[in-house]
Amino acid sequence: MSRSETLRLKQIKANLERRALVLDSIRAFFKKEGFLEVETPLLVPQAAPEQFIAPFTVNGWFLSTSPEMHMKRLLAAGYGNVFQITHCFRKGERGQLHNPEFTMLEWYRVDAGYLQITDDTERLVLAVAGDLGLGTTIRYQGEDIELARPWPRTTVSNAFQKSADWDPALHLDPERFDLDLVDKVMPGFSKNRPTVLLDYPAANASMARLKLGDRRVAERAEVFIAGLELANAYTELTDAAELEKRFREVMEETGDSEGHRPMPRRFLKAMADMPACGGIALGVDRLVMLLCDAASIDKVVAFPREMA
């Protein structure tokens, strides 16, 4: 073992020990809530069609970019509330907050919507911070962050009107949306409180249901803490025809033909039996970063890409 590797691994050992406690704490939380822990495959015949998420290919198969479709097939089979901690793989995603292989926590609650799931998230993060002995306030990169519930919530429309002077719900400019979100809207969030951003434009619905009473937006929520995008929640869309239509649109935009990146037929078929539910994906590495006061994902992962 090289000296620099030994030194690096020694330096982050306390973070990795805390990481193990975070995983224990997450599992304890969901077991107490009556969720079933499940495992789904990493090597999959189809990756969920997403415009800006690129899968790695392995002999014509894919490394899973998200456990979402398989977990929903379990839900369709009547498994009830389920959670999973698993690795996901996304090609080309590397930076201070990204590693192409990362750890995702995903859970689904039956008969719930995105607001209840946001509520779960608040309680989970508080429970984990409590188990680590941190109480309701954590210190991250020189700022105290108060985690007490409820976390401030704002809609995409309000946040963009306040910080970027336009309303994506009225007329979406997709290129401007992502840039303004990063450059104008996120810097406007409180440094000392989490922020929940609600009701994304319908064009950014992905697999979320459109909002009852306002079809211009989707029942999608994102949780931000200290500039870190921690989690993404939906009231799940269960309409197979609508899902297939959205998948087709993505495939057309990304130029994926059916043979190249196949339509997830088994998943779509299962949607006939899918219960109403809400679900969320939470970046475990980022949660650990917050709880370890680590500025980079490389401080909470033993072997990031360049060192793997």
Added chain:
Amino acid sequence: MSIEISEVNRNTKLLIDGVPFAVEDVNFVKPGKGRAIYRIRMRNLFDGVAKEITYHSGDRVEEVSIVAHDMQYLYEEGDHLVFMDTESYEQHSVSKDLLGNKAQFLKESMVVSTIMMGSRVIGVDLPKFVELRVVESAVSTRTDTVTAQMKAVRLETGATVNVPTFVKEGDTLKIDTRTGTYVERVTKK
């Protein structure tokens, strides 16, 4: 060569509107489900000025190969100097302007280090020190900087330098090409 923006790293050199840039930092930002944003900090290799350009996933950029080659100086041809790559033996004609004042210390068969962008020479570095023979020991210069201890002499390459008065015609002198000044007299063989 055209490459995907995701392939750019800190060692990449980019060609933008004909100007080479050295990438100094890549800042990757990606809102969930959104397009990846690459903020690339880079330095202009011609004027040294740094700037930042924002790219999106799927964008393509032009990578350029910038490498150092040793070359031997062959001869002068009008306002150009002709060098030969010591490995490939290819000859390259370089404008005198690229060398500035250093050109006056170039001697036939001297080996220099060049910076190549593709097949074009964009920089020439002389050795820090060169040894040149004095061909004329009492030169009067326009600025007349002759003092009690120093006088001007002409070297075999045509360059004029100030040297101590003990230097004679036929002596070999060590010259610092970065400053264009005399360092010492080299012991005669």
